[in-house]
Amino acid sequence: MLKDKVVVITGASSGIGALAAIFLAEQGAIPVLMARSAERLHSIGARISGPHKLIVMDVTNTEQVHQAMKQVIEEFGRIDVLLNNAGYGKFESILEMSEDEFSEMMNVNYMGTVRCTKSVLPFMLERGEGHIVNVASMAAKIGTARSTSYTATKHAVYGFSNSLRQELRGSGITVSTVNPGPIDTPFFELADPTGTYVSNIGWFMMKPELVARKMLRLIDRKQEEINLPRLAAIGMRFYQLFPRFADKLTYKMMNKK
Incomplete structure (x- = not known):
């Protein structure tokens, strides 16, 4: 049951984080929305009925976290x-992307997850219960x-989650990962400004409402992992069994950026 659960959501000012907050409130939970933009947070907050809280916070700032x-x-x-959802992406080749950008993306996507988890974990351990949900990716x-x-960055989040679960x-604390494929959200405004990738894989993109609903079900059932969509989940299993063969087999199909 999600009713009266206090759920902290990072990256909650747009996309699946914002929708998760809205859906959680509809089910009687108390969402706490965290993001860098006060304006966007208040815009989402206006769509939430029932108890909730908005906190301006940057996951790269340890003191703020x-x-x-x-x-x-x-x-x-x-x-x-704790729903660790904050993150971003840019689709550029290794030579196009600067080392500083590599570092910054890791700082947000991975270290942001680490900072938030370390801040919350002592309180959960003291209570002997809690749930940490990390949004990784099909990537x-x-x-x-x-x-x-x-x-x-997403390999790092996934590996961190698996080790933390063990x-x-x-301890009474559940650790879960959500591994979605492409979702129709503002993520691609930065990741794919030319629209090439979105144009190539539009048929495969999931609606954010679907992903948010699946995340809520994972939280409610305390599942340890979900892979979305189902077709991608099958592909992930095949890739893990035969990684090099899968690389060669799917090269043209997967490289749409």
């Missing part, structure tokens, strides 16, 4: 679910050209 989580604990007494399992930086076995 600690203060934000402390604020939630002081007001609500607990954090039942965490299948690499494609012009995505070396983004793929590396570390927390028996």
Whole structure:
């Protein structure tokens, strides 16, 4: 049951994070929306009925992360679910992308997840319960050209999640990963400004409402992992079994950037 659960969502000002917050509130949960843009947060907050909270926070700023989580604990007494959703991507070749951009993307996508998790975990361990949900990607399992930086960050999130799950076995804390394929969200405004990728794989893109609903079901059922869509989930299993063969077999089909 999601009713009365305090759910912290990073990257909640747009896309699946914003929709998850809206849907959670509809089911009686108390979403706490965190993002860098106060204007966007308030825009989403206006669409939420019922108790909720908006906090301006940058996941790359350790002090802001600690203060934000402390604020939630002081007001609500607990954090039942942490949904690490903040992240971005850019589709550029390794030679086009600067080292600083590689570093910054890792700082947001991976280290942002680490910072938020480390800030919340002591409170969850003290209570002996909690749920950490990390949004990785299909890219965490299948690499494609012009995505070396983004793929590396999501591999890091996925590996971190798997190791953390083992570390927390028996603690009462569930660790989950969400691995979606392409979603029709503002993510691609930065990742694919020319629209080439979106044009090539538009038929395969998922509606954000679908992904947000699937995430809520994962939270409700405390599933440890979901891969979306189903076709991609099958492809991921095949890739893990025969990675080099799959590379050669799917090269043209997968490289649409």
